[in-house]
Amino acid sequence: MIKIGILSVAHPHAQSYAQAVVDNPDATFTGIYDADAKRGQETAARFGTEYFASPDDLLAGGLDGVIVASENVHHRRHVEAAAGAGVRAILCEKPLATTVADAQAMINACAAANVRLATAFPCRYSPAFRRLLEQVRGGAIGEVLAIRGTNRGKCPFHWFVDKALSGGGAVIDHAVHVADLNRLLLGREATSVYAEIGSGFHGQEWDDTGFLSINYGDEVFATLDTSWSRPKTYPTWGDVTLQVVGTGGVLDADLFAQNITHYDDAAGTVTNSHWGSGTDAALVADFLRLAGGETAPNIATGEDGLHALAVALAAYHSAKAGQPVAVPMD
């Protein structure tokens, strides 16, 4: 059995990761640490596992894999602790960190301890994305020239809008997903980023609007809308869409389009009920392979997480500079 622990359930994705661990017959859910005892105890009870008041106590249990779902700024501390405890693999929630230096330190710490570091990019596991990637790699649209992406959502509030914990707003929260998908589709690294960033939806000091232009060398370009622009009444949480333009045609992907529409008179709402394949369970299943000592070629590594983070951070830099900026990588 593969022994798994979760370091912090601050990020809501921890719930679906926990469920995926519980549902996996090869895994044992050793326990949860959370700085908020009430939240940690409630989550542990929900998934029938133990609550630990300190990360070290949980890590002392001889875990094979650790999932880090703390607030962004705490990722480094928790990943380094897990690496130091000799686990086999760590799955860290995105964004990998809030600075390139932190992300690099995490990668280094894991490499030094011979620990496999993975970044949680569940969109990689969307069957629609897998099919898109297969078509692009198979040459269905010839040479890829441009990608128009969106990853919009509703504002998540809580610590996501506390820059001291999140490192930013909508841009750092959302840019990394599509930045990662673009790398897979293009097989190229981002070279420069231009961004218009704003806070007009909520009028706070954190960004809720992000329109990024991402360049991949001189000839291939992409744009990405990371805004928390979906209103409260929007029928779903948000979207991930990709319009991939090539010399031989266009592929349009809408990763979360597989919905039933529900008009609810009692609640006065219209909502989408998603029936497409879940991505979090597939991500965790791949992570459990790593934690069990197998390979998982589709999972995003720490380096992948760093590349995506660099795009988000370059966007903030560009908005401040009012010009495109080089992506500070390699």
Place this chain on the structure above:
Amino acid sequence: MSYRVALIGAGTMGGVHAGHWKTMPGAELVAVVDPRTDAAAAHGAPFSDFDTMLAQAKPDIVDVCTPTPFHREYVEKAAAAGKAIFVEKPFARSLSDCDAMLAAVTRAGVPAMSGHVLRYFPEYAGAKRLVDAGAVGTPVAARTARMAGLPDLGGRPNWYADPAQSGGVVLDMILHDFDWLRWTLGEVTRVYGKGLFHLTKHTGVLDYALVTLRFASGAVAHVTGSWAHPGGFRTTLEIAGNAGLIEHDSARTAPLTASLRTKGGGGGVAVPESPMAQGQDPYYQEIAAFVHALQAGETPPVTLADARAATRIALAALESIETGKVVTLS
């Protein structure tokens, strides 16, 4: 009295205008100028030469529907002759041509209107009305798209494929969006764009441009222009504000779709249609608005200053595409 109308240019848009002039109360199509006199004769009394037409047909209105680079010549001649002028979009290929035409028209004191027909498309007019009425609160983030294949002139020399003449998809097509966005959100302060036409290997073959705009209000907009979509024509628009969101997609609002079995029994391409009641065609409505303004002695509703402003945004986008830099508009 009935206005005597001379149409300059018997191409795609000239043909559309000719059809509407013929059914327009208070106007009479008396001449069509085109070096291809057979094309001109299909719509009315043909002339191959503007000056001859002026002397013989004695028009009150000159409607300029030539390819973009020829607008200036005919607008200046019509202004000098004291005619009322309707000029198609794009106003001009260069700002200096815009200014020359504005000066000629101002000097002559003739009424003039620009063909930014999108303002007469009911979905765009309706979206603007909703935004003005506060439907989304304060507008924050807008997205529009206009996607088609490269215009096909049926074997005639394709001036659209020559960026020096047409300005590609940015000047010829998403100029519509720039005008509509400026009409709805106010003045643009910053422009950043990426496009294919400036890359020699795609020039004249396919174009795809992604343009980001910042407005004086603080709002941002993203505009997609495609001459890389092989199947049909599609437009989308959305404006998200701090109190709501409006969205429209032509692919989801066509009230009629024909899916016809081919002779061999295989499937044909589904052809959607979105018809309007007689007299509500946007091209008819814009011309009718011009005639009404002339009859009432009022300033036509879309001025040449508006046309210059929209053209300036498009030219800024082209400059950004060519230089890789942000273009600031004062």
